Amino acid sequence: DQQVKQNSPSLSVQEGRISILNCDYTNSMFDYFLWYKKYPAEGPTFLISISSIKDKNEDGRFTVFLNKSAKHLSLHIVPSQPGDSAVYFCAASAPSSNTGKLIFGQGTTLQVKP
Amino acid sequence: DAMVIQNPRYQVTQFGKPVTLSCSQTLNHNVMYWYQQKSSQAPKLLFHYYDKDFNNEADTPDNFQSRRPNTSFCFLDIRSPGLGDAAMYLCATSTPRLAGRFYEQYFGPGTRLTVT
Numbered sequence: 453d454q455q456v457k458q459n460s461p462s463l464s465v466q467e468g469r470i471s472i473l474n475c476d477y478t479n480s481m482f483d484y485f486l487w488y489k490k491y492p493a494e495g496p497t498f499l500i501s502i503s504s505i506k507d508k509n510e511d512g513r514f515t516v517f518l519n520k521s522a523k524h525l526s527l528h529i530v531p532s533q534p535g536d537s538a539v540y541f542c543a544a545s546a547p548s549s550n551t552g553k554l555i556f557g558q559g560t561t562l563q564v565k566p
Numbered sequence: 567d568a569m570v571i572q573n574p575r576y577q578v579t580q581f582g583k584p585v586t587l588s589c590s591q592t593l594n595h596n597v598m599y600w601y602q603q604k605s606s607q608a609p610k611l612l613f614h615y616y617d618k619d620f621n622n623e624a625d626t627p628d629n630f631q632s633r634r635p636n637t638s639f640c641f642l643d644i645r646s647p648g649l650g651d652a653a654m655y656l657c658a659t660s661t662p663r664l665a666g667r668f669y670e671q672y673f674g675p676g677t678r679l680t681v682t
Binding site: 454456461483484486488493494495496497498501503541545547549550551552553554555556557558559 | 570572597599601606607608609610611614616621656658660661662663668669670671672673674675676
């Protein structure tokens with residue numbers, strides 16, 4: 453029973469183009485969604501988040517879109533840079549957790565080619 | 567810099583030999599988490615502490631235990647490691663949710679556990 457799914461294990465894009473990473477979820481109670489980036493031999497680092505009351509959040513080159521009716525979110529990176537090459541995890545949290553524990557997707561490996 | 571530190575970075579243990587992984591933080595966060603991540607899989611939450619309050623996930627095997635002696639430190643004990651316990655173990659910290667606010671988790675670099 454995987455509540456958060458990233459169906460694309462990998463994505464390859466050209467430097468300067470847009471990268472779109474997708475994530476689907478099943479639990480309609482999730483109220484916060486986050487994206488983390490992970491380089492090899494490092495822990496995940498927080499990238500951007502969105503509350504379920506919004507449909508878009510932007511931070512520099514990174515934008516997250518939320519479609520609640522479709523239970524789908526996406527991360528857009530524009531323009532993509534070689535340093536963006538990493539594994540990207542989406543994660544979600546439900547208000548039933550007073551601590552903010554997260555359910556993670558299995559990750560998408562992004563390769564940005566120079 | 568405030569951070570989450572995990573020691574050791576790489577741990578090799580023998581089948582059935584108890585092992586302890588450690589995590590420390592300088593962020594003074596109330597909540598500490600332990601995740602298990604196997605290759606190409608999602609990080610899976612094992613348990614977490616909210617201050618001294620321990621919260622075990624329903625599907626975490628009894629073989630996994632945890633201790634949090636103070637705010638800064640948290641330990642993961644694997645009592646009898648099996649080959650299936652070989653994984654990356656990630657420690658994370660956060661401020662707990664508040665009404666209208668959500669705080670991201672900060673992760674350590676992880677400990678890669680090998681079971682021989």
